[in-house]
Amino acid sequence: MNRRQRLDMIVRILDEEATGSQLKLRNLLSEKGIEVSQSSLSRDLNSLGAYRKPTRDGSFVYKVSDEEQRKETSLRMQRRFQTSVTGVVSSANIVVVYTNPAEAQAIARVIDCAGLDGLLGTVGGDNTVFCIASDEKAADELCSTMSSLLE
Secondary structure (H helix, E strand, C coil), rough: CCCHHHHHHHHHHHCCCCCHHHHHHHHHHHCCCCCCCCHHHHHHHHHCCEEEEEECCCCCCEEEECCCHHHHHHHHHHHHHHHHEEEEEEEEEEEEEEEECCCCCHHHHHHHHCCCCCCCEEEECCEEEEECCHHHHHHHHHHHHHCCCCC
């Protein structure tokens, strides 16, 4: 199962069942044959724009932002790229994103939160972000996607 399919399953589970903890969500995913680490699940929830909403009884449930919010997040990412990123290149399974000085960590966070397919993680320095992709093909696709944000 790829990341996109796992994200879709998380959305379905959150729509069907009141779930307020990552442990419970991990168990529900496991029941469906999907094993995921806590850190990956946390990144998945973040990329989906999930948030914990209080209920009337004082507990919390995860909710996923709607499509309109996701579009707004995408537009914010594009604006951020256009003002902070100076170039994007790939080599093997690594995508290098060049930024203005002191902006790489903020761009790394934007990339991490975007939920891009094939992205394993990022490391942000001062003016360079290293994006590790699952393979060379994924790196090429990530590079293309990120480069298109600069247009």
